[in-house]
Amino acid sequence: MEDKTHISKTHFQDAEEFNIGKQAAYVSMKGVGHKYDLHPDTPMVVQDIDLDIHRHEFVAVVGPSGCGKSTLLRMVAGLLIPSHGDVSVFNLPVTEPRDDVGIVFQKANLLPWLTVRKNVLFPLKHKYGRYSASDEKRANELLDMAGLTQFADKMPDELSGGMQQRVGIIRALLLNPDILLMDEPFSALDALTREQIGFDLLDIWKEHPKTVLFITHSITEAVLLADRILVMSKRPGTVLDLIDVDLPRPRSQKTINSSRFAELTDLIRGYIYEPNTPA
Amino acid sequence: MNQTRPLKLWIQHQANRFAPALFFVGLVMLWELICQLSDVPNYILPSPSAIITAFFNVEFSRWMTHLWATLRVALMGFVLSICIALPLSIGMMRSELMNRVLYPALIVIQSTPVVAVAPLIIVLLGTDDPSRVLITCLITFFPLVVSTTTGMLETPPEMIELSQSLRAPRYRETWQIRIPYAIPHIFSGLRVSITLAIIGAVVAEFVAAEEGLGYFIQFSTSFFKIPQAFAGLIFLSIISLLLFKSIQWSQAWWFPWSLPKKK
Numbered sequence: 004m005e006d007k008t009h010i011s012k013t014h015f016q017d018a019e020e021f022n023i024g025k026q027a028a029y030v031s032m033k034g035v036g037h038k039y040d041l042h043p044d045t046p047m048v049v050q051d052i053d054l055d056i057h058r059h060e061f062v063a064v065v066g067p068s069g070c071g072k073s074t075l076l077r078m079v080a081g082l083l084i085p086s087h088g089d090v091s092v093f094n095l096p097v098t099e100p101r102d103d104v105g106i107v108f109q110k111a112n113l114l115p116w117l118t119v120r121k122n123v124l125f126p127l128k129h130k131y132g133r134y135s136a137s138d139e140k141r142a143n144e145l146l147d148m149a150g151l152t153q154f155a156d157k158m159p160d161e162l163s164g165g166m167q168q169r170v171g172i173i174r175a176l177l178l179n180p181d182i183l184l185m186d187e188p189f190s191a192l193d194a195l196t197r198e199q200i201g202f203d204l205l206d207i208w209k210e211h212p213k214t215v216l217f218i219t220h221s222i223t224e225a226v227l228l229a230d231r232i233l234v235m236s237k238r239p240g241t242v243l244d245l246i247d248v249d250l251p252r253p254r255s256q257k258t259i260n261s262s263r264f265a266e267l268t269d270l271i272r273g274y275i276y277e278p279n280t281p282a
Numbered sequence: 283m284n285q286t287r288p289l290k291l292w293i294q295h296q297a298n299r300f301a302p303a304l305f306f307v308g309l310v311m312l313w314e315l316i317c318q319l320s321d322v323p324n325y326i327l328p329s330p331s332a333i334i335t336a337f338f339n340v341e342f343s344r345w346m347t348h349l350w351a352t353l354r355v356a357l358m359g360f361v362l363s364i365c366i367a368l369p370l371s372i373g374m375m376r377s378e379l380m381n382r383v384l385y386p387a388l389i390v391i392q393s394t395p396v397v398a399v400a401p402l403i404i405v406l407l408g409t410d411d412p413s414r415v416l417i418t419c420l421i422t423f424f425p426l427v428v429s430t431t432t433g434m435l436e437t438p439p440e441m442i443e444l445s446q447s448l449r450a451p452r453y454r455e456t457w458q459i460r461i462p463y464a465i466p467h468i469f470s471g472l473r474v475s476i477t478l479a480i481i482g483a484v485v486a487e488f489v490a491a492e493e494g495l496g497y498f499i500q501f502s503t504s505f506f507k508i509p510q511a512f513a514g515l516i517f518l519s520i521i522s523l524l525l526f527k528s529i530q531w532s533q534a535w536w537f538p539w540s541l542p543k544k545k
Binding site for chain 2: 126
């Protein structure tokens with residue numbers, strides 16, 4: 004009895020059943036804008052955002068700081084209901100946090116009093132108050148996938164920043180979400196760790212396809228990881244461009260050296276650093 | 283090359299380590315010296331040796347009776363104030379209304395001198411333990427409420443978002459996230475409170491008691507047994523120090539993760 008898993012069927016599996024094609028819009032934003040109160044003088048945080056993300060697509064959002072990138076993420080997560088426009092997932096409007104969404108935060112956001120394994124299991128413990136032996140098995144598999152098996156019983160502060168963020172990622176994968184929302188997940192890491200963990204994320208994504216919305220302020224990171232990149236303007240954040248990243252997969256160090264990579268990063272840089280505005 | 287010889291390093295290290303103890307011993311020796319060389323009478327400033335003599339002149343069982351009386355009141359008041367402070371902080375953290383209603387009341391209680399209220403409480407509740415426990419509780423619970431509430435409100439907002447994104451029940455947000463995050467704050471509140479608990483118990487004994495270390499000091503002073511009063515005072519501060527330390531030890535034992543990292 005106790006061995007029953009709490010990991011529920013996700014919308015990913017529903018999508019399989021209903022035969023939703025890969026090109027159908029899975030996460031959809033239509034005319035989305037937000038301000039924190041409805042007073043006419045309050046400025047918009049984001050404005051007129053239209054974005055369709057296909058199933059299992061990797062979409063990165065870049066833009067200057069304060070442009071409302073994280074606001075978009077919170078809307079998809081159901082943590083914030085936009086004051087204007089509609090956000091829907093799988094054709095259903097997002098009105099509250101969803102079970103098929105996993106969030107990776109900027110800081111690893113681990114609980115310092117729990118071991119690494121218990122941190123990975125925390126979403127179950129927190130949502131249902133318990134977890135079963137098979138849940139533990141799944142946590143161990145995830146730890147193995149992230150190369151963290153030998154650290155499973157350590158405390159978070161015994162791990163390096165990169166390892167902590169790996170724990171943050173597999174914790175978000177525990178409930179097998181179909182949508183993975185990542186809010187500048189690697190920005191606290193050093194450059195070398197950052198590159199490596201980026202490639203590792205692509206490996207995970209290849210093996211366990213997810214619809215990814217990846218917020219970053221690193222242009223190279225966005226180009227290296229994403230299928231498409233949403234470039235946002237300064238506040239109020241609007242869509243400047245939606246760029247197809249036509250770089251072949253799997254991507255590697257060689258991708259970074261290719262001329263197309265340079266072209267794409269230059270293109271985005273042109274949007275972010277407008278000629279007339281001082282940095 | 284800046285090479286220091288191991289012996290010199292060792293001496294430096296030891297001196298550094300025992301500096302607080304050495305300072306304390308030096309201070310006591312200076313005190314003794316002043317008393318021996320000058321002719322300050324014993325009933326104004328007794329010498330450390332006179333205090334030690336006075337300590338051993340009082341029977342051990344008498345010390346224990348007084349110690350137990352003070353400790354009992356202090357600990358009961360302390361535990362009672364924990365039992366009141368924790369639920370109160372949770373309520374104030376979760377309900378804006380409760381916060382607005384209760385906070386001014388708490389400040390009024392805190393800013394009223396307990397020494398002035400103590401006689402009234404004795405009149406109200408009698409001269410037994412309950413009134414002394416209440417006096418102790420009044421003085422100890424404010425720092426606990428403030429530190430616990432602050433700690434729970436300083437939980438990283440991203441942790442709360444994680445909880446919301448999981449649609450977890452609120453009591454689990456409080457129990458599994460906010461309270462553990464407040465542990466360092468709670469313990470700093472407990473450290474302040476435990477020393478205040480001793481103060482509270484002594485204040486209560488000054489007003490009405492037949493036993494206890496506070497009563498013992500007052501009684502000794504009124505009979506001009508100043509060395510004996512000093513002995514009681516020092517005994518009291520040692521107990522207070524031990525209680526303070528035991529709070530630190532229990533934090534290190536049960537919540538080692540909550541301590542600041544050693545370099």
